[in-house]
Amino acid sequence: MSTSIILLCLVVLGALAYVAARSRAMALAGGKPSALHSRPGYYGAYAAIWSTLPALIILCIWLAASPGIVESAVRDAFPDDVKAKTAAEQDLSYSMVATIARGMNLLTSDEISALGSDTAAIQAKLNGKGVPLAGEPQPFMIDAAKTLNAKAAGSRMIMTAVVFVLALGGAFYALRGIAPRFRARNRVERVMLWALLVASSIAILTTVGIVFSMLSEAIRFFAAVPATDFFFGTVWDPRFAGAGGSSFGQFGLIPLLLGTLYIGFVAMLVAVPVGLFAAIYMAEYASPKVRSLAKPLLEVLAGIPTIVYGFFALVTVGPFLRDLSAQVNGLLTGNYGNFIQAQSVLTAGIVMGIMLIPYVSSLSDDIITAVPHALRDGSLGLGATRSETIKRVVLPAALPGIVGALLMTASRAIGETMIVVLAAGVAARMQINPFEPMTTVTVKIVNQLTGDLEFTSPQTLVAFALGITLFFITLCLNIYALYIVRKYREQYE
Amino acid sequence: GAAAARDQIQVAGSSTVLPYAKIVAESFGETFSNFKTPIVESGGSGAGLKEFCKGVGEDTIDIANSSRSIKDSEIEACKKAGVTDIQEVKIGYDGIVFATDTANSDVAYVPADIYKALAAQVVVDGKLVANPYKKWSEVNPKLPDVEIAAYIPGEKHGTREVFEEKVLAAGCKASGATDVIAKEISDKAAQGKACVAVRKDGAAVDIDGDYTETLSRIAANKTGVGVFGLSFYENNADKLKVATVNGVVPSTETISNGTYPVSRPLFFYVKKAHLGAVPGLKEYVNFFVSDQMIGPEGPLVEYGLVAAPDAEREEIRKNVEAEKTM
Amino acid sequence: MTNIVSPIAGTISKAPERRDIGIKRRYAAERRFRAYGIAAISFGLIFLAFLLSTVIRNGYTAFQQTVISLPVEFTEKTIDPDNKRATDPSVLIAANYGALLRDALVKELNINASSRPDVRGATAMLSKSAPIQLRDMVVADPSIIGKTVNVTVLADANVDSANKGQIDLAVDEKNRKVNDKQLGWMNELKANGALFKEFNTGLFTHGNSSRPEAAGLGVALVGSLYLMLIVLVLSLPIGVGTSIYLEEFATKNKVTDLIEVNINNLAAVPSIVYGLLGLSVFINFAGLPRSAPLVGGLVLTLMTLPTIIIATRAALRAVPPSIRAAALGLGASKMQMVFHHVLPLAMPGILTGTIIGLAHALGETAPLLLIGMVAFVASAPSTPLDPSTALPVQVYMWANEAERAFVERTSGAIIVLLLFLIVMNLGAILLRRRFERRW
Amino acid sequence: MNMLTEAAVEKALDQKMNTIPYKMIGQDVSVYYGDKRALFDVKLNIRENTVTALIGPSGCGKSTFLRSLNRMNDTIDNCRVTGKITLDGEDIYDPDIDVVELRARVGMVFQKPNPFPKTIYENVSYGPRIHGLAKSKADLDQIVEQSLQRAGLWNEVKDRLHESGTGLSGGQQQRLCIARAVAVSPEVILMDEPCSALDPIATAKVEELIHELRENFTIVIVTHSMQQAARVSQRTAMFHLGNLVEENDTDKMFTNPDDPRTQDYIMGRFG
Amino acid sequence: MNMLTEAAVEKALDQKMNTIPYKMIGQDVSVYYGDKRALFDVKLNIRENTVTALIGPSGCGKSTFLRSLNRMNDTIDNCRVTGKITLDGEDIYDPDIDVVELRARVGMVFQKPNPFPKTIYENVSYGPRIHGLAKSKADLDQIVEQSLQRAGLWNEVKDRLHESGTGLSGGQQQRLCIARAVAVSPEVILMDEPCSALDPIATAKVEELIHELRENFTIVIVTHSMQQAARVSQRTAMFHLGNLVEENDTDKMFTNPDDPRTQDYIMGRFG
Numbered sequence A: 001m002s003t004s005i006i007l008l009c010l011v012v013l014g015a016l017a018y019v020a021a022r023s024r025a026m027a028l029a030g031g032k033p034s035a036l037h038s039r040p041g042y043y044g045a046y047a048a049i050w051s052t053l054p055a056l057i058i059l060c061i062w063l064a065a066s067p068g069i070v071e072s073a074v075r076d077a078f079p080d081d082v083k084a085k086t087a088a089e090q091d092l093s094y095s096m097v098a099t100i101a102r103g104m105n106l107l108t109s110d111e112i113s114a115l116g117s118d119t120a121a122i123q124a125k126l127n128g129k130g131v132p133l134a135g136e137p138q139p140f141m142i143d144a145a146k147t148l149n150a151k152a153a154g155s156r157m158i159m160t161a162v163v164f165v166l167a168l169g170g171a172f173y174a175l176r177g178i179a180p181r182f183r184a185r186n187r188v189e190r191v192m193l194w195a196l197l198v199a200s201s202i203a204i205l206t207t208v209g210i211v212f213s214m215l216s217e218a219i220r221f222f223a224a225v226p227a228t229d230f231f232f233g234t235v236w237d238p239r240f241a242g243a244g245g246s247s248f249g250q251f252g253l254i255p256l257l258l259g260t261l262y263i264g265f266v267a268m269l270v271a272v273p274v275g276l277f278a279a280i281y282m283a284e285y286a287s288p289k290v291r292s293l294a295k296p297l298l299e300v301l302a303g304i305p306t307i308v309y310g311f312f313a314l315v316t317v318g319p320f321l322r323d324l325s326a327q328v329n330g331l332l333t334g335n336y337g338n339f340i341q342a343q344s345v346l347t348a349g350i351v352m353g354i355m356l357i358p359y360v361s362s363l364s365d366d367i368i369t370a371v372p373h374a375l376r377d378g379s380l381g382l383g384a385t386r387s388e389t390i391k392r393v394v395l396p397a398a399l400p401g402i403v404g405a406l407l408m409t410a411s412r413a414i415g416e417t418m419i420v421v422l423a424a425g426v427a428a429r430m431q432i433n434p435f436e437p438m439t440t441v442t443v444k445i446v447n448q449l450t451g452d453l454e455f456t457s458p459q460t461l462v463a464f465a466l467g468i469t470l471f472f473i474t475l476c477l478n479i480y481a482l483y484i485v486r487k488y489r490e491q492y493e
Numbered sequence B: 001g002a003a004a005a006r007d008q009i010q011v012a013g014s015s016t017v018l019p020y021a022k023i024v025a026e027s028f029g030e031t032f033s034n035f036k037t038p039i040v041e042s043g044g045s046g047a048g049l050k051e052f053c054k055g056v057g058e059d060t061i062d063i064a065n066s067s068r069s070i071k072d073s074e075i076e077a078c079k080k081a082g083v084t085d086i087q088e089v090k091i092g093y094d095g096i097v098f099a100t101d102t103a104n105s106d107v108a109y110v111p112a113d114i115y116k117a118l119a120a121q122v123v124v125d126g127k128l129v130a131n132p133y134k135k136w137s138e139v140n141p142k143l144p145d146v147e148i149a150a151y152i153p154g155e156k157h158g159t160r161e162v163f164e165e166k167v168l169a170a171g172c173k174a175s176g177a178t179d180v181i182a183k184e185i186s187d188k189a190a191q192g193k194a195c196v197a198v199r200k201d202g203a204a205v206d207i208d209g210d211y212t213e214t215l216s217r218i219a220a221n222k223t224g225v226g227v228f229g230l231s232f233y234e235n236n237a238d239k240l241k242v243a244t245v246n247g248v249v250p251s252t253e254t255i256s257n258g259t260y261p262v263s264r265p266l267f268f269y270v271k272k273a274h275l276g277a278v279p280g281l282k283e284y285v286n287f288f289v290s291d292q293m294i295g296p297e298g299p300l301v302e303y304g305l306v307a308a309p310d311a312e313r314e315e316i317r318k319n320v321e322a323e324k325t326m
Numbered sequence C: 001m002t003n004i005v006s007p008i009a010g011t012i013s014k015a016p017e018r019r020d021i022g023i024k025r026r027y028a029a030e031r032r033f034r035a036y037g038i039a040a041i042s043f044g045l046i047f048l049a050f051l052l053s054t055v056i057r058n059g060y061t062a063f064q065q066t067v068i069s070l071p072v073e074f075t076e077k078t079i080d081p082d083n084k085r086a087t088d089p090s091v092l093i094a095a096n097y098g099a100l101l102r103d104a105l106v107k108e109l110n111i112n113a114s115s116r117p118d119v120r121g122a123t124a125m126l127s128k129s130a131p132i133q134l135r136d137m138v139v140a141d142p143s144i145i146g147k148t149v150n151v152t153v154l155a156d157a158n159v160d161s162a163n164k165g166q167i168d169l170a171v172d173e174k175n176r177k178v179n180d181k182q183l184g185w186m187n188e189l190k191a192n193g194a195l196f197k198e199f200n201t202g203l204f205t206h207g208n209s210s211r212p213e214a215a216g217l218g219v220a221l222v223g224s225l226y227l228m229l230i231v232l233v234l235s236l237p238i239g240v241g242t243s244i245y246l247e248e249f250a251t252k253n254k255v256t257d258l259i260e261v262n263i264n265n266l267a268a269v270p271s272i273v274y275g276l277l278g279l280s281v282f283i284n285f286a287g288l289p290r291s292a293p294l295v296g297g298l299v300l301t302l303m304t305l306p307t308i309i310i311a312t313r314a315a316l317r318a319v320p321p322s323i324r325a326a327a328l329g330l331g332a333s334k335m336q337m338v339f340h341h342v343l344p345l346a347m348p349g350i351l352t353g354t355i356i357g358l359a360h361a362l363g364e365t366a367p368l369l370l371i372g373m374v375a376f377v378a379s380a381p382s383t384p385l386d387p388s389t390a391l392p393v394q395v396y397m398w399a400n401e402a403e404r405a406f407v408e409r410t411s412g413a414i415i416v417l418l419l420f421l422i423v424m425n426l427g428a429i430l431l432r433r434r435f436e437r438r439w
Numbered sequence D, E: 001m002n003m004l005t006e007a008a009v010e011k012a013l014d015q016k017m018n019t020i021p022y023k024m025i026g027q028d029v030s031v032y033y034g035d036k037r038a039l040f041d042v043k044l045n046i047r048e049n050t051v052t053a054l055i056g057p058s059g060c061g062k063s064t065f066l067r068s069l070n071r072m073n074d075t076i077d078n079c080r081v082t083g084k085i086t087l088d089g090e091d092i093y094d095p096d097i098d099v100v101e102l103r104a105r106v107g108m109v110f111q112k113p114n115p116f117p118k119t120i121y122e123n124v125s126y127g128p129r130i131h132g133l134a135k136s137k138a139d140l141d142q143i144v145e146q147s148l149q150r151a152g153l154w155n156e157v158k159d160r161l162h163e164s165g166t167g168l169s170g171g172q173q174q175r176l177c178i179a180r181a182v183a184v185s186p187e188v189i190l191m192d193e194p195c196s197a198l199d200p201i202a203t204a205k206v207e208e209l210i211h212e213l214r215e216n217f218t219i220v221i222v223t224h225s226m227q228q229a230a231r232v233s234q235r236t237a238m239f240h241l242g243n244l245v246e247e248n249d250t251d252k253m254f255t256n257p258d259d260p261r262t263q264d265y266i267m268g269r270f271g
């Protein structure tokens, strides 16, 4: 039975269990719901959970585990000469066996027996069914594939049986356990709590996934380039080695890191004051009409694709700043030379800052609005002006939330790519002038990953090293930020 | 999962080849109404080949587009994953041109000028020094008296290698810098690299984006010089003025007959194992290399591809027919 | 009203000496503060207006398309000379429909049919998709053969640009995509009413194409719709569930601190890294197909989760404890307290997080690059497992096209993307307003 | 412990009310907020169908004790309760006990009015709804009306049942909270200064309601008004600095208290 | 209107206090919350250095009137005030008037304790600091100590001035709010049921404080305790359903009110 049909059956079974348990509970209570410990719906949910959840868990585990078990069984049956080969070659053989097995499932049993062990014919036949094989299969593979299919089918049959037994057993068990004083709600809520726990574990799993999806390639990078050259190098020039350096090039992280922090800092310099003041105005001064209009409008800024901002920086903001600087310079010194480059830290920072405004404003607005009114009354009643109230009472009370919002904004600034590419360029330089171009870690990650470079060379692999390094750096920053927030948190009410 | 067999060709790789592959894919879908239009991913030659070398099977891609030939290490990686029989198909050439804003006067470069203007180190008075030139006219009095600002392909681009090899290295040699470098640097590999190292003081700007970005940069800085693909230039001839190299105006003819020096071949790679299995794949490859597509009259050339000479095309087709692998 | 100060009743007290509480200075500060607020909002809105007006100015023309209406004679001789269509329908597909159009155009413009350059110049004015259009007409209804029908076909992108005045006629003829002769023909057709602009429905229905005039956002729209549905359906419950667990149930200890830091950190992970994750987990490990909206949706979900979680937690934290106490005191379980009282009160904040998160997801290209969604896809996906692209991808790809006609389409696509965003947000904003209440 | 219990039994024998069974028994109840100890070994029994008033100066731990009777203290992170409290003989701090069920049986009205930001109707009907006390909409309507009437609020709000509960005045809000608690018909009702926001008339009504409820319910009320304690309660307990100073019949307490501190407090000599 | 004023004048002649000047005069004050009218043409004068108590059943508009005296109603979105209120003869609703200065002169203590989520010290020093009343840190320290002492809180908190104000018990919180208001030394202090969260001892302290403050300040207090009104005030005003029923000397009010409704209310006949 296919997985989706099993799932469908489970859903139906769960629904039936729900209805049955609910009416049984009602019957036991004599139609008086207050005689029950929990509302009747909870009894229904309890039975539904018992009838589906264990079965589902077993189903998932089985589906995840059985291919591995079948694989090892099939591999054990490989001829000795195959087993003598390297692990990589065995892997290849197995993947071919798996492909053949998959292909055979598309054939009728008559076709299979007609083919016998004619390997070339099998390849042709499978090709005809749209299943490509890397080469002509060896005879042992045909048998192995047949074993694989047989074992897989057997496993599936047992699984189906187990799942249905579990489902029916669970439903029966739950129905039998129902009694008026039975604490169905507590049980259901415990399952809900577990569901919530599982939801929050997804964040952890994501982290694990990110680390693992980068780790192996990062290790390959560090095998080629010494870690010290990477972490402490001050030159980023992957194709040109410095005097006496490695044979690949210079992979200095520091200029990228500085660029990341610098551009992020300028962006925050724009976004934080503008966003915070906008939030304060919307929450404290603006009429509901203005607020309900301005807030979603500002939120549009967050929704514009960053590539649009990028071109905006490239075509409009950059040249504008350059010409402006030339004018200013001319007025001051008489020399009409521009001191701001068209692509610079400043350009990228400003444009990115604009993109980040709604992150600060919308979140802070919600947080400021949530500060209890009594606090404002208290301050106003003492003769404070509105702005004093905001500065001294409302903002401090809202601070933990606002810091959270700012953290998220900063995070977004660090992770942004397109704007930087177009507004600040891709040149990794180490300098402190905000009017000159610099670049960021993320830009290099994207570029090294998506270029025409050889995918096996350190030049591409460095992207993974950069990714993992950035990941740990931001992790440290976040830990520090949490510490700061904890220290200054003020609880109201 | 044991999904049903795939009925759509999957292609990934170079963004330079993408427009050509797109045209072919679209025409293929229109001409062969029994096959679905192939999916052509962008993402770079490296990423494309990486996917290509993941293995054989309907859950892997069939074709990798590439703006450079596959490297040995990549073939090795392919082999490790079971991708043994790879068919290399050259589709033509990509011309690389220098262009400025139309408002500028005509420019004519020789590689030596470009080398002197853009190299990290140049020879002055027989010594290797950090590039001192600020204006083109300092490099060569015949060139315009404007600040050097060149928008060259970033290091992630395959074009960069061609630029280094065909322009900088050639200029290095022509200007006689090679000898000085050979004297000052002993390591052979480092000598070659010194020739093609580009200055990093802001006069030469790496562009990691596409040619549209270069175009925008030139629009923002009218005296700048950009490096473009021939096709891109031809589509924007009203905004750009092309420069001659060694006195030759770049065009499909001058490149294909070899007089214009800066060009590179474009390829795609096919998994032989997929040829019989993925419906339409064989037809697609044949269709791609037919004169109807890559011939001098075909839509690819109209878009800006430099067609390979007749004999070469014939050779390509023969190899495809024979399913010749690397 | 002066008579209230009756001499007999209590007199009005004399005001005591005023303390100096710096009223002037403080009011100036107040006004400044307020002005900062107005300035901040105006700054944001002016930039928005500027950005939008730029986009719209560049892109509004994309919503119109030049078409040419021609009386096409579906001559049997050209389509099916050997009259085999009854037995072999494929002849209808292979037939030379371009010739029909060429003949119609030659006749319409009175061109000397033997002048090859002229004929080529004239047929170049029609889209290369036009023959396909005729073919589809004939395949759908073979009885049309032999008749003359007025067919409206797409004009070539260059003609379209020229018709919209986007081609600089001052440029030398040979550096121009439309030559003077073609301009003359265009004017002639225009005068006859055969060449005109109409609303560009193709922009919303067609798949991607290498021909600007035929390229549309159909695939991208469906793809983005799938993506957003998946992101919404997954990230909202998971995000809210996580936040509820961390905020209401988890005991505050090192482990929850770790999770909190971890989530904040995920928000800082560059989006392309999520692409790497998606590639290795969903495609390589779980075996899901490339270029599929399902995978894209999963990747974007993971990317959006931190945003939603952070916003939701802030919103939950802002719900007054007295409400929780009230519910618990009535004998509500903690679950009931959360779902009946706390969550509805936190809804505005949650929706804000969702709006921002979804907006971010809607505009993101980088992670899609690695899972194969930045691709040329011609036909719309029918399930979330079929290859597809998304709106920002289409913007990204069109922005990189060499042909000039894609410039307006790029801006047009951005406009559509923003409209999509607005429609999507409108729902959330209306919901948010319903939940918004001061207490 | 045994000794203490014996002493308590002896004391109980001395009293007139010794025939009334205990609804709740508190033994050596101590409460800590983090390191800070707010209650010191309080031993206080609550008699069935009796109104017990808790009095004492501000900050002496009245609310803290009250909240430990229905485990509302569980919701305060760093709050820890030791000792034993039973309800009908069951230890309410037993891990097996269902705190939700406990709180449905031991209802609570808080010091600060805290209506839900929902309509008045929803505020009152919430409890009955989650506990399944009403079979039909009509049932529910009736419970709502009855509860509001008992809380003396019905006439003021009957025309705006579907307006927000937070729009009421302070006094009205508190009465709404009382109505909400009463609607669940718990066995014990804990009230933390329920009348501190009410005017005398409304207070009188609530006191009357308390009187009426006493027939079926056990009530514990914290009040800072000695008069109120005298009016409504049969038993009074006096706290000071986290200690239970004295627990006695209300009549006795206000006329002839055993503990000199009670005397002093009632006479207004300290606080 | 004229007639009413004349009647008031006659009434005033009858009173003993007619020599005390008016600090605030309210004429025909009506307050609307959106469409709902909460006060109907209230005419009430506040005498200088006098404690005026506002009494009346819950929801009758006491708080509303009080809040209109320092324009705290401005902060409620849909609230509108008509009529005229003057402070020392100046119309406080005049567009030229400065609400900040007004509120610094007319301070307020609220019904629900609302300490800022800051330390106790910062809570009290907040007002003096924004108004620049202290020249030095020592000055400020002194103001803080004095205010806390006046509010009867000093001994309880002097060792933890730098802990959070929200960590105090309800009663302590309210006294902190009183200290905070007193610290600005306003001319008029409005108190909205300031003692509703306090125990009798603390209440007595606050009442004493009110007594003490009366020498220098004008005080308006809303209370639901008739006893308290009788104890602390010299004048009492009785509200009912948004109308001012009667305003009179406290003594007279509680012994021989002019209006039968006052009589009824004091006797507990309605509410």
Ligand SMILES: Nc1ncnc2c1ncn2[C@@H]1O[C@H](COP(=O)(O)OP(=O)(O)OP(=O)(O)O)[C@@H](O)[C@H]1O
Residues within 6 Å of the ligand: D033, D036, D038, D057, D058, D059, D060, D061, D062, D063, D064, D065, D076, D224, E167, E168, E169, E170, E171, E172, E197, E198, E199
């Ligand atoms: N959540 C808390 N955390 C820390 N300490 C607390 C907390 N709640 C109360 N306390 C402290 O515990 C002691 C007893 O407080 P409780 O609220 O029980 O007093 P109370 O008798 O109810 O006073 P009041 O009459 O003012 O309400 C006080 O000193 C108070 O400061």
Ligand SMILES: Nc1ncnc2c1ncn2[C@@H]1O[C@H](COP(=O)(O)OP(=O)(O)OP(=O)(O)O)[C@@H](O)[C@H]1O
Residues within 6 Å of the ligand: D167, D168, D169, D170, D171, D172, D197, D198, D199, E033, E036, E038, E056, E057, E058, E059, E060, E061, E062, E063, E064, E065, E076, E224
């Ligand atoms: N913000 C508001 N919006 C709408 N109506 C309100 C608002 N505040 C008060 N009211 C209404 O105005 C009337 C007077 O309320 P007010 O708070 O002045 O009464 P009160 O006499 O202070 O009562 P209490 O003794 O209960 O505090 C009440 O009917 C109340 O419902």
Ligand SMILES: [Mg+2]
Residues within 6 Å of the ligand: D062, D063, D064, D111, D192, E169, E170
């Ligand atoms: Mg208390």
Ligand SMILES: [Mg+2]
Residues within 6 Å of the ligand: D169, D170, E062, E063, E064, E111, E192
């Ligand atoms: Mg009030």
